[in-house]
Amino acid sequence: MKSTILFVFIILISYSCSLGRFNNVPVQNEIDLSFKKFSEIKKEEISKKSKDITLGYFWEIGQDIYPTFEKHTFEIPKSYQRNENNFILKVDYFFSKDDQTLFKFYEWNENEKAEISTNQFDEKFQEIKKYLNENLGQPYLEIYEDLEKSKEETVRDDIKWQSQKLNAYLFRFRGKNGFDQIRLAIYKD
Template identity: 40%
Template sequence: MRKTFYITTIISLILISCVTNREIFQAERFADFNKLTVPKADKIELGFGSIDKTPKHKISIGESIYPNEKKYKLETPKTYNRIENGKFELETEYFYTASDSIVRVVMYEWTELRKTNKSDTQKFSKKYDGLKKQLTSKLGEPSFVEIASDTAKSNFRDGIKWLNGKGNKAYLFMLGSNSSDYRKIRLAIYNE
């Protein structure tokens, strides 16, 4: 009986994780990325129950995350927050050009819902690995991989980039500290 409970729990957690990641890869936000506009993004986010937290001040995105080869003039991103699976706080930023409202890059950031002072590093590793697997299935093998968490005594940044091909590009990275168990996952998806 106990064994069945554990197996059922593990399968449920895997399925819940995949469903949430699937939202990122739905047609409106991934397959048809170059057609994504701010009004469509707003409709998608409100459908998820997200709360609009767009700041009033200017926010930009670094070229190490989004190269912006076409030199778009990006507006402060439309920003949404929601709770994902009762485990993560997810912030989604839609950087866009004002002239046509086309979204040029979507930035996702997962942080932990703090229930205790100790971070659950395993759930971050599972989330990171799940995203990596799905991005690889959609975009092919990564063009850049840097794993620092295995050897870092304190702060680290693990990063994977998918820059090959003519379609979407992605940069997935996890920031953390092995000394404090801090973790944060970020994912930028764009099409240039």
């Protein structure tokens, strides 16, 4: 009887610990607004135990996201995935041959190991927006699409900032079938 109670107790503790494993990481711990050398960023990603998910070949970013993309020559972009969160966060880094990071692309997706509601995506989107407003000032563009009124299955919300420090483009996809995704592009030029 004692061993059964002990076994149940251990299972309950393990379950409660696994529930607490996923939580909402504050954006200031996720988004780095500085543009360090890529070698420094790589060390930071390794120290965070991020998973290297680099594709191993070059891929491009559209000019609607990064208007000056074509002006630069990049190495193969490096991608990292961070999982210890309610969201799966993927970060792509575009850097030059001389190790200068020029563009960062963050993407928050649903973590299938954690229950995430549309409200949590709304809260994360608002948290990112607030963080960027505090650091870059007010956006010069804000467009929100009404999912209920749209004839499309998926809509996109767009917010853009331009400051002397850097530029940012935050956008979110929302779908009638429950699809949610948040993306953030940050660049200096």
